[in-house]
Amino acid sequence: MTTPVLSNKFIRYLALGDSYTIGESVAENERWPNQLAAMFAEKNIQTEVTIIARTGWTTDELWQGIQANPPQGTYDLVSLLIGVNNQYRGYSVDEYHEQFRFLLNKAIEYAGGDVNHVMVLSIPDWGVTPFAAERDIDSISREIDIFNTINREDTESAGAHYVDITPVSRQALGDASLIASDGLHPSGIMYKMWAEESLPVVVEIFK
Numbered sequence: 001m002t003t004p005v006l007s008n009k010f011i012r013y014l015a016l017g018d019s020y021t022i023g024e025s026v027a028e029n030e031r032w033p034n035q036l037a038a039m040f041a042e043k044n045i046q047t048e049v050t051i052i053a054r055t056g057w058t059t060d061e062l063w064q065g066i067q068a069n070p071p072q073g074t075y076d077l078v079s080l081l082i083g084v085n086n087q088y089r090g091y092s093v094d095e096y097h098e099q100f101r102f103l104l105n106k107a108i109e110y111a112g113g114d115v116n117h118v119m120v121l122s123i124p125d126w127g128v129t130p131f132a133a134e135r136d137i138d139s140i141s142r143e144i145d146i147f148n149t150i151n152r153e154d155t156e157s158a159g160a161h162y163v164d165i166t167p168v169s170r171q172a173l174g175d176a177s178l179i180a181s182d183g184l185h186p187s188g189i190m191y192k193m194w195a196e197e198s199l200p201v202v203v204e205i206f207k
Contacts (some may be wrong), residue, residue, distance in 0.1 A: 011076035019055035025180035030188030035195040059099035074112040081121040118160040124169030131184035
């Protein structure tokens with residue numbers, strides 16, 4: 001079964017993730033999935049956004065959250081951004097690899113089996129934030145890159161879309177406006193940049 005092409009200018013969008021998707025420390029309309037939906041609206045596309053995400057979730061906790069609140073029906077677009085908490089807690093990359101691949105397959109399932117309607121975002125680098133000022137920033141960045149190598153390879157192997165927001169996230173090192181008031185999470189400005197990075201992919205999906 002494939003997701004139908006847009007005909008009525010209305011799409012159902014499912015966003016799966018952690019604090020970066022639920023928008024910790026920002027208003028609901030500043031979350032990147034919501035800002036992406038607002039960009040759709042400018043193109044006369046109305047969007048029903050469903051978010052299954054919570055601050056602190058790892059890959060296995062996201063799956064538990066999905067099971068507790070199962071997605072309903074088929075979605076025209078599914079995004080997946082997960083893994084920073086696996087890295088933060090020192091979980092193994094092998095475990096992440098296995099669990100990410102499982103979640104990616106679930107995302108494809110929620111898109112009606114149409115891999116072309118699935119979009120994965122890379123893990124941003126929290127090492128550039130004030131929260132990490134007393135930590136080994138280089139080590140954090142290296143580990144983030146390793147986790148992103150895994151999710152990129154799995155995404156490309158499956159044939160889904162990959163949006164690399166990690167370089168954008170690193171711009172926060174010299175720009176405090178890109179960090180929320182908690183000193184750790186992105187600001188609404190940063191989330192807008194992520195939505196802008198994602199928009200061309202979505203336009204390609206639905207053109």
